[in-house]
Amino acid sequence: MPDVFADLVGQGEAVVELRRAAAAAAAVLRAGAAALGTAGPARGDTLAADDAATGGVDPSAGMTHAWIFTGPPGSGRSVAARAFAAALECVHGTGCGECPGCHTTMGGTHADVRMVVPEGLSIGVGEMRALVLRAASTPSGGRWQVVVIEDADRLTEAAGNALLKAIEEPPPRTVFLLCAPSTHPDDISVTIRSRCRVVPLRQPPADAVAEVLVRRDGIAPDVAQWAAAAAQGHVGRARRLARDPEARKRREAVLAVPRRLTGVGAAFDAASALIEAAEAEAEASVTEADTTERAALETALGAGGTGRGAAGAMRGAAGQLKELEKRQKSRATRAQRDALDRALVDLAGFYRDALTMALRAPVAPVHTDTAALAGAGAQKWDAEGALRRLEAVLACRAAIEANVKPRIAVEAMMLALWKG
Numbered sequence: 001m002p003d004v005f006a007d008l009v010g011q012g013e014a015v016v017e018l019r020r021a022a023a024a025a026a027a028v029l030r031a032g033a034a035a036l037g038t039a040g041p042a043r044g045d046t047l048a049a050d051d052a053a054t055g056g057v058d059p060s061a062g063m064t065h066a067w068i069f070t071g072p073p074g075s076g077r078s079v080a081a082r083a084f085a086a087a088l089e090c091v092h093g094t095g096c097g098e099c100p101g102c103h104t105t106m107g108g109t110h111a112d113v114r115m116v117v118p119e120g121l122s123i124g125v126g127e128m129r130a131l132v133l134r135a136a137s138t139p140s141g142g143r144w145q146v147v148v149i150e151d152a153d154r155l156t157e158a159a160g161n162a163l164l165k166a167i168e169e170p171p172p173r174t175v176f177l178l179c180a181p182s183t184h185p186d187d188i189s190v191t192i193r194s195r196c197r198v199v200p201l202r203q204p205p206a207d208a209v210a211e212v213l214v215r216r217d218g219i220a221p222d223v224a225q226w227a228a229a230a231a232q233g234h235v236g237r238a239r240r241l242a243r244d245p246e247a248r249k250r251r252e253a254v255l256a257v258p259r260r261l262t263g264v265g266a267a268f269d270a271a272s273a274l275i276e277a278a279e280a281e282a283e284a285s286v287t288e289a290d291t292t293e294r295a296a297l298e299t300a301l302g303a304g305g306t307g308r309g310a311a312g313a314m315r316g317a318a319g320q321l322k323e324l325e326k327r328q329k330s331r332a333t334r335a336q337r338d339a340l341d342r343a344l345v346d347l348a349g350f351y352r353d354a355l356t357m358a359l360r361a362p363v364a365p366v367h368t369d370t371a372a373l374a375g376a377g378a379q380k381w382d383a384e385g386a387l388r389r390l391e392a393v394l395a396c397r398a399a400i401e402a403n404v405k406p407r408i409a410v411e412a413m414m415l416a417l418w419k420g
């Protein structure tokens with residue numbers, strides 16, 4: 001059985017650092033236990049004090065209470081955070097992958113590990129306060145309370161402040177693991193950043209992604225190689241392309257866009273098609289969860305009940321249902337944006353291929369299956385024209401991120417792609 005870091009593709013340096021930290025954390029626990037045995041429980045039970053007790057190891061090589069995992073989407077930020085959480089809860093302190101601590105953390109059922117995965121566009125202050133409060137309790141397994149916050153860049157300002165307070169005065173056995181695209185102030189506030197140790201992850205090379213698809217998912221080597229290149233270093237996306245025919249079909253439709261842009265009308269049609277495809281993909285991904293959640297809530301609220309108290313209960317229920325609908329709507333918006341962004345990344349890859357071909361750069365194309373088309377584009381547009389088109393796609397992504405209405409941003413992009 002491979003250890004918990006095995007799925008962290010192409011991140012050798014980060015894995016070395018995390019292993020070292022897990023070992024230091026285990027030493028802290030041992031020192032704490034030893035101190036308990038001799039001097040009683042009153043010993044200064046903080047990381048700093050315990051670091052000293054571990055024989056004055058370099059503190060920078062050791063453990064700390066707050067971490068930020070940064071890297072491009074798909075580089076494995078949350079995979080790294082989860083693996084590190086498992087190593088902290090591992091009874092051997094290594095992330096062996098075999099003990100109950102490792103198993104339950106990786107399976108998402110460890111009582112002391114909480115994964116916060118925002119479903120909407122932001123993580124609110126209420127959610128964060130509740131989390132911080134629970135994280136302050138004594139770990140039931142006797143090791144660490146670990147809070148993993150995926151997409152920490154989606155914290156609201158108030159939620160960020162609530163988190164900052166906890167990080168500034170951390171409970172002795174609590175560890176916060178944040179994931180964000182970067183440490184840019186747009187993603188993570190400067191004050192939170194200054195309290196965290198940063199683990200930068202890089203975009204894994206296509207070969208490493210292909211290797212893990214073959215080894216872990218049993219995908220045929222040639223398919224894995226193609227999918228890894230087409231996904232541009234995004235491990236999850238590569239796996240989906242390799243396994244899901246629907247995902248492949250959507251990608252083909254996106255890559256058909258450049259040759260369809262024959263006029264203004266065609267550009268608007270292409271924009272509509274792209275938006276509608278993203279909406280359909282998002283709907284497929286959230287509908288099932290929506291229905292299940294609503295049914296579960298209605299059951300919990302005893303919908304359809306009669307008799308004394310039922311009317312009052314229904315009034316409260318209406319509020320809760322409204323709250324659920326709001327959350328689901330927010331999640332649907334997020335899913336649409338994510339789907340659209342994936343399409344834009346594919347499209348950017350096509351124009352990047354045209355650009356590198358026009359420049360005769362000795363790099364492999366992202367999309368091997370549309371390389372001939374990109375080559376034709378390179379001839380027609382030259383490097384400059386290909387670059388302008390690539391920039392139009394990137395500008396569209398940036399505009400949507402900045403809350404420009406997706407349809408408007410995509411229409412502007414299509415016109416720019418057509419006109420050059």
Ligand SMILES: [Zn+2]
Binds near residue numbers: 094095
């Ligand atoms: Zn273990």
